[in-house]
Amino acid sequence: MTKDKYYLGTLCKRGHDHEGTGKSLREKRRGHCYVCKLADVVLWKERHPERAKKIKIESRKRHKEKNKERECEDTRRWRLNNLEKSRAISRRCQRNASANLTDGYVRKLLTVKSSLRRKDFPQDLVDAKREVIKLERTIKRGGKNEEYKRCTGRSL
Ligand SMILES: [Zn+2]
Numbered sequence: 434m435t436k437d438k439y440y441l442g443t444l445c446k447r448g449h450d451h452e453g454t455g456k457s458l459r460e461k462r463r464g465h466c467y468v469c470k471l472a473d474v475v476l477w478k479e480r481h482p483e484r485a486k487k488i489k490i491e492s493r494k495r496h497k498e499k500n501k502e503r504e505c506e507d508t509r510r511w512r513l514n515n516l517e518k519s520r521a522i523s524r525r526c527q528r529n530a531s532a533n534l535t536d537g538y539v540r541k542l543l544t545v546k547s548s549l550r551r552k553d554f555p556q557d558l559v560d561a562k563r564e565v566i567k568l569e570r571t572i573k574r575g576g577k578n579e580e581y582k583r584c585t586g587r588s589l
Pocket residue numbers: 445446447448449457466467468469470
């Protein structure tokens with residue numbers, strides 16, 4: 434909450450006392466009580482859950498779009514100034530992604546032999562691929578490469 438948008442005015446009808454001052458926090462622009470307004474918003478949301486949800490999603494999207502460019506620029510600048518650190522972080526991220534078989538990592542593997550992009554693969558397929566990788570890793574760790582080759586005709 435920014436101070437320059439609000440002031441302490443006379444106590445509102447519903448008696449929203451601001452931190453024991455005996456006054457209500459009011460909007461400078463229209464003089465509405467801040468707490469009353471919040472309560473009204475909550476009420477409205479309760480009455481129109483679907484519309485509230487839609488508005489929330491849209492505003493988040495707008496916010497993201499607005500900040501996208503700046504965020505990219507900030508990240509780029511930080512990377513240039515912290516090359517070593519940035520490399521270490523990305524190595525750690527990759528190791529972590531590979532160890533935990535994150536969605537992003539599995540999707541990346543799926544794109545290797547496909548013209549589709551990461552986000553084009555359905556989640557079912559990603560989950561299935563993850564299971565295959567787990568299986569392959571288990572077999573590999575168990576030193577059963579020969580058996581694997583005999584069964585699948587492929588090498589690990
Ligand atoms: Zn009030």
